[in-house]
Each structure stands twice: as structure tokens, then as C-alpha cells.
Amino acid sequence: MDALARFVLKPLAASLAVLSLAACSHFPGGDEADLPGDGHLPEYQSPAPDWRVLNLDEDQDWLLIDRNSLQHEGDITYAWTGIQRHRYPMKYGHAVMALHSRERLAFYCQRQLISRQSQLFLDNDDRVDSTRLKSQPFSAFYRQAPLYYQQLFDAACQAPAELAKLAPLKSRTPLPPPFLPPRARPEVLAAIAALDLPAPRLTLHRLDYRYEAKLSDGDATDDRPRQVFLSTDSRSGQLLQQAVDPSIAQQLQLSFRGLFDLAARGIDIMTGQEQDANDSLTALSFTGDWQTLPAHAQLSYTLSYAGPTADITRTTHCRVGKVQPASTVHPALQGSAKPLTCTWQSTRGNRWVEGYSYLSDYGVFVRTSEDNPLGTWRWKLDSLQ
Template sequence: MLGQPNPNTIVRDGDHVSYYVIATEGRRILHLANFNADCHLPDAQMAHLTNKGMLQFAAVRNSRTAEDKQMPAEQKKLFLQSPQFKQVCAQTPVAQWRVISAPELQEWQLIDRASLNQKDGQIYFWSARVPAGETLLPRENGLYAQERRRWSADCAKQQLTSLSTFYVDKQNRVIAGAISVDAIAEKNLNADHRQLLTTACATPQVLAALKPFSGREQTPFVLPDPVLPSSVTKSIEALKLPVPEHNIQRLRVIFKDPNEADRRKQLQEAGMSYLLSNNPERLTLGRLGRDSRYLGYEPGKQLTERYNSNYHQSVNITFRGLIDLADIDYRNDSDGITVRKNAITDLRFTGDWTNMPVGALLSYTEQRSSTRYQKAAELEDTRFDCAVEAQEPASAFFPSLTGTAKVITCTGRHYRHGESTAMYAYLQAYGMFVPIDLTQNRSYGEFKIEAVE
């Protein structure tokens, strides 16, 4: 328990405190320990830095119960009686959060009135930002409900310096954070920072008049849409494709693979039939079939497919169903939160994609970041050559569809499926490419629309 708590790491909520004790030699960290404890109840947890990251010092390691996460009994007793812990509880006042700004559907900004402390011409204090809903941590391995920051303000020079940042969950427990080793004043203060500086430097009467923060009802986490590179959106906009006349909100497509029965037999013989039982849609839709739900058309946005459940969310953005532009997948299960992303970095078109006359030869080139074993990621271009084969009534592919459909084939090396030739029906009234068949790795399969809404 030796060492002094770093004042820029002491986060208090009610009787609960979290802080770090750090021992350094120059810029090298020799020891780092994090303590989470209650100032009145026998509740104390500890984690320390190892060469594999932070490791919990617990009565039962890797357990998920609150009791097992406690420090071992003997060390816990010593900690709760230590001058270090008692000093933190005695000298850190309970937070008095006041609302600086509270715009609807946007982040709220708060200041802890009790933390304001003047020393050596600087005012030290804590602020908080409260988003409208739970938000992913910067490292995308957890969800936070508030961002807390400790600042120093120079009112005479109108300077604001960030000293540390911590993230807390819905129970106001610290789950991540960072300390500014070489803290320097913010060069360009945005409107929120200026408002924060003005409030910190205000008179006690002004601070007393601020509305107390009584909490905020936050929405559950919603996975944000991936952001496309500007070069990609400009390439698509340059095609000047007509705005879709109708929206498809749901599209259910089945895939018939002549080899599907053999694939299923191979899985069963290999003792992996659980792959089929855990993926029931594979039995009804086929290996590449999908039951997709799309958001309605919005100017400036690409076709977006979104999936939401309690523990799994995904967003897939495509160029009208033909080209995968970006996708993000979020899962929250017993192993924690994982986020996977994939996106192209550039996109180029050649040919008359606006009109797609029958007989036209078209192409597109997508650029992706490719990682090879023990090598840095490289940007790799992949070209797809396409041909407009025919024009048919859209109803030929599903009775309720209206307008015409251009039949188009594209050949190239798909980043997931490998070398393949795919045929699509471009439903002009809906602005969507729908797959018809696929030839890939000496195998062939056909797609069929089963439902449209």
C-alpha cells in the first residue's frame, strides 16, 4: 500500500472511490496499481500492472462474482485500515455535479462543483460528459455511460489543460482511463471547452445557480454506422444514378447449392453437426442465403442493412447491394465485447453505370488494406469486370416487383469468397442489385427471392 495516490486519478461517486498509485523512473513505469473501494463498507478490489496488462489481485481469480473479485481477506483488511485509503476518503469530497449544458439527444456537459480547488494560480476540477446513450469505449472493448475528465484552468491566460480522462459505466464504476503524462494546454478551445473554462472561472454565486444533475435516462447502446472515405462517396456520387422510386425494407433470398447435401454430410461425418444446429438459417436459406432488413433511402447515404438483438448488432453498407463498402459487427457475450470492422479505402468506376445499356462493358476497382503474415498492411487494388447481359421485367424475379431489371455479370476476386463470377438483377425502380447465381471455386449455386417487403 506504499506510495501516494495520483490526484488526477481519484474518481469518487458517493462513498465509492477509484484511484491509481504509480511509481515511475523517468518515463518508465515501475509499478502501477488500481484500487476500487467503498469508504464505509468492506468492499475493496485491486488490480496491478503486469507485462500482460492489468491483472486482478482477487480472492478467486477469473471469477465473475462480486465476492470473489474482492482482495484476499488479509490484504483487504490491511488496505481498508491503511492511511493511504483513509486519506483518499477524507480528502476527496463527494461529487456535486452541476449541469453546464443539456442539449436534447446530444451529450450533456457537467462540472463537479465540490472538486474545484485553487492551487498555484491554477483551478483544478473534474468535468463529465453524459451521452444520450451507452457508448463504445475508444478501444471498443466496453460500454461507458459517462466520460470524466480532470482539468487545470488558468483563468488569467484563459487556458485549459486536460490532466486525465476516465470512463464510468451505468453503475458509476471506472472501467477505463488514461493519464496525460506531458499535459499541455489545449491550443484551440472549441465551444464546449470555452463554456467549461468560463464556468470553472466563474464566481461561487454563478456556480451555485447551476442546476444539480439528477441523472439522465440513456438509451441502450446502438452500433454507429461506419464512416466511408470521402473518395468512395465522391466516386459513387459522380455516377449520378437516379434516386430509387421505391424502398425495399426486407429481402429474403435463398441459395440453392447442388453440393449443399455433400457439405452437410461432411460436417456430420467430421462430428461438427453443431455448426448446422447453431445456424438454423443455413438449413432454410442455404450457405449464402440471407434474410436482410434495410433502412429507407436517405440522400447522401448508401444502402444500409442493420441487424439488432440483445447481444449482437451489425451494420453493413453496400453500393446498392453490389459492392461491400463497409461493415461492422458487435457482440457482447460471456467473453466480453468484441467489435470487428471491414471497409474499402477507395473505389473507382469505368463505363456507363448511369444507364447500363444492354451490351455495355463496365468495371469497378475496389481498394482494401491487406495484411500479410509478419508484414505491414498494404493497400491492394482488385478489379471486377462486368457486362450488361439483358433487360427483363423485374416481376420475372419476383411477382410483386415493378419496373425493369438489368441482368449483369461481374467477375473478380472477392475479398471473402475468392475468385468468382456472379450474376445480378439490378432492380432499377428500387436501386438495388440482387444476386441471381454464383460460380465460385468450381462450384455453382442459384439465388431465388423468397420474400420482398
């Protein structure tokens, strides 16, 4: 089962209604028709936007202004501006996918007044959130305006040649929301250490999946993206992973090489506070040759949880397939990939089957499939870092 589904905080239904920026040319009123994107725009727009960044701190949001959108009418200067987020924000425990904003602002340079004409929100693929097209009116004098509006005012009201000195917008991937690292029990970590697994030769930082799902209630989705950010926990040496997908609640998971969770932290949607998962992994054991994962080998692992109402012990049985080049999973991968099919049965007798490919040189299990009473999922690696 998708590890995220085991977290007791129920994910809210979250679907981003989006449309491409090309559709903005059909908006009434004229403002959105002139909308610049994030530097990669449809051909209908002329001139092409020239986004410049007021600040380039890697750990901060970036303030943007489009040089080519500047228009001067009397003492008013109009410009498209924006905020390029450093991290995905959260709402009700879910990542907000339309994280970047674009605003057309009117700057009354002599009167020291700022007025918003229109506002749009974009996801990281430059698609407009069609549910948030109507912006709230805003105007303020310079001294009463938020600091970032003051910075945009200073940029728009200076000599146009000064904008050319600002750095152009470059691409960057927003990071997931921050969490404190989850902690696994010492006896659980000791069981992993006893396997004496070889250290990975290479490192992965991000996996970009595309997946399709067919649910037992008849719902289906196709070509849905999910980003999974990977890092190594400095305290335990185990793999930290965090997925960004609007359909699931945000969690930071400490995992055994991406195969199953050792601990997790998420958001209590009632309080908005960060908390540990209620099901605590208290014991872990392995059988079989997990060190080399030979073809056709039968392996298993057993997890024991202390839940809020009852303790649960579950054994998952895995069968190793024939080794393949890792490039069959994604062309950019090196080394070998070992397919794994893992099966477990719930206390109600329902059967869950999960497919993985173990990337030997990276020490990571990547997801390939999932079949259970809730539906079927098929996963494909689209890109990686």
C-alpha cells in the first residue's frame, strides 16, 4: 500500500483546476490577455516576456518584474510582476500546487501609490489555476504597502535601463514544505544495520513520477505527476523521502531505502500542527538474502506497530525477478535494476501487491505498480536528479 495512505490524517480531496496560459488570450477585460508566464510562453504573446529577478537568494522567494511589459501612461507605470516561490506552501495539510503568483500592477511613481490590476496563480509547469482568477482589489501608498510591493515599486519607477542590470529569471524546482525529521526506534535501526548492506555508489535527490490509477469505485486518473524528494537523514543514515502530489497529504517519511516507512511526520488538519504518525514501528525483522537480492530469491520482512487502539504485526513476502539494466527504468540511470514483487495480506484477508525496482547503485527501491482492493496504480519514472 502507498505508505502515505497509512498515515492517520485523512488526505483531503485536492484537485487543481488548471488551463494553459494559451487560454489567457481569450479572457475578457484585456489584462489577462497580456499575461506573461514564467519565461516560457505561447507564441501569441508579443513581445516575449523578459522576467528579471530582484533577489537571487537560493533559500528565498524571488521577486520578478517583466521588462517587456512596462507601459507608461502619463505618470502611471504598468508592469507584470511576480513571486516565484522557494517552497510549496501548505493548506489543510496538502501542498498548494499553484504556488507562483503573477500580478499586473499600476505604479503611480510621483504620488507614491501602488494599485493591483489583476492577479493569477501558476503551478510549476506554468499552468494557471482557473479557480483563482478573480483577484481581490488592492491599493496602498508606498509606506503602507508590504515590503515586497515597495521593492517592486522601486524597480518599476527607476530608469528603465536599470532593469536590464537585473539577473534574468532562471529555472529552479520548488522544495517541499519543511518538517522536523521523524525518528525511528533504536531496535528498528539495529535490524537494518544487521543486514550489512553495501553503501550506495550514487545518489538520487529527486524522482519525478507519472502514474495512472483505476480505483475500485470507478474513478480513474491518467498521467498524474508526483515528485518525490530524497535525502539522507544525518542521525540514522536512512533515506528521507517526501512526495509532492495534490491528491495526498504532506508527509516526511524515514524509510528503508524507499521500500517501507520506519517513521513519518505530517500535519494534523484539525490543528494545523506538525505531528508524528500515530502508528509507531516498534519491531522489524528480515528473512532471506537482502544483501545481494539474487534473482528468483524469496525474501520477507515483518513489521510490528503499536497503534492507538491495537498492536499490529504484518509480514510482507517479496520475490526477486531477473536483473535488468537500470536504464530500462529510466535512460539516465546507471548500474542494474532488480524487480521486486511484494505481497501482504490485511487482517481482513485483503491482498495487497506492490511492485518495485531496486536500483543497486543508488540503494533505492522505486515504485512501479500497486494492486489492492482500492484499485490499481502504474508508475513510471519521468525524470530524476
